[in-house]
Amino acid sequence: MKLIIQIPCLNEESTLPITIKDIPKKIKGISKVEILIIDDGSTDKTIKVAKMLGVDHIVRFSKNKGLAEAFKAGIDASLKLGADIIVNTDADNQYKGSDIPKLIEPILNGNYDMIIGDRKTDNISHFSPTKKFFQRFGSSVVRKLSQTDVPDTTSGFRAYSRDAALRLNVVSEFTYTLETIIQAGHKKLAVGHVEIGTNGKLRESRLFKNITSYMKRSAKTIVRIYTMYRPMKVFVIGGSISVCIGLLIGLRFMYFYMIGNGNGHIQSLILAAVMMIVGFQLGTLGLIADLISNNRKLLEETLYKVRKIELTQPFEMGGNYEANTEITKNNNKQTS
Structure with missing residues (x-):
């Protein structure tokens, strides 16, 4: 080992x-x-x-x-x-x-x-x-x-x-x-x-x-x-919060509309619609992000297998390790 x-x-x-x-x-x-x-x-x-x-x-x-x-x-x-x-x-x-x-x-x-x-x-x-x-x-x-x-x-x-x-x-x-x-x-x-x-x-x-x-x-x-x-969870939670806020604002508008005072709260109706649209959009983004996340998992698994195969080969010291990086073996290592 x-x-x-x-x-x-x-x-x-x-x-x-x-x-x-x-x-x-x-x-x-x-x-x-x-x-x-x-x-x-x-x-x-x-x-x-x-x-x-x-x-x-x-x-x-x-x-x-x-x-x-x-x-x-x-x-x-x-x-x-x-x-x-x-x-x-x-x-x-x-x-x-x-x-x-x-x-x-x-x-x-x-x-x-x-x-x-x-x-x-x-x-x-x-x-x-x-x-x-x-x-x-x-x-x-x-x-x-x-x-x-x-x-x-x-x-x-x-x-x-x-x-x-x-x-x-x-x-x-x-x-x-x-x-x-x-x-x-x-x-x-x-x-x-x-x-x-x-x-x-x-x-x-x-x-x-x-x-x-x-x-x-x-x-x-x-x-x-x-x-x-966990993109689905993150976006769905965000979207759900936005939809809930939109529903509450919408219910507030409906209350004033039912008592005959709806004309003074048109802004609330607009805001409710915007919040609900944003919520549904976040949910849609969550679905797309989840698909991307699943694809990432497949890529990571592929990368893991490739690296595992690649790293079974002996590594020769010296030369370029990556751009602007150098790896060397200390040939002056002290021995006891």
């Missing part, structure tokens, strides 16, 4: 040594442990430090593309490098590397496809009360929409089986954490969680400027991804 630990990096020359030092070199049930760095356009010495630390593989972006793109590149590279299990962790040493064996154990046992590390965010001292509240609220929403029981849906410390990684298709440009859980839930993957420890805060988050910005972008991601997999 080959485990690849992928670490997205953006200017992490000071924190990367601490993070890598904490990663276990040998794990029971794993024959080979390798580290993959995804450099998201760093302008400091992250690459140089990574090579000095002896990481096994480096994926490099020529410019910053964001966390979601870095995650996708890491998953793709890990699959091409023959990973049986992929662990994603952060370069700021937020998560305890010593918990990696605990994180992958349920996958090794064959009980789960995807495991999320539960940080127990209510107990993290440097999280503000506001942040803790939104963590709980956001996680509860994602649990309901994904039909999973993951308590910490924004945790970036997670493990994927090879099959689960092959099935995931991240389309968000913001973050992968929420999207992959919703996708996994709707694809009927076995998603579990384990309690993990966290280290002290080394730097501020670079994913968002403030909690308001994070909530807005997260909400947008949740709505978008859920609509992709």
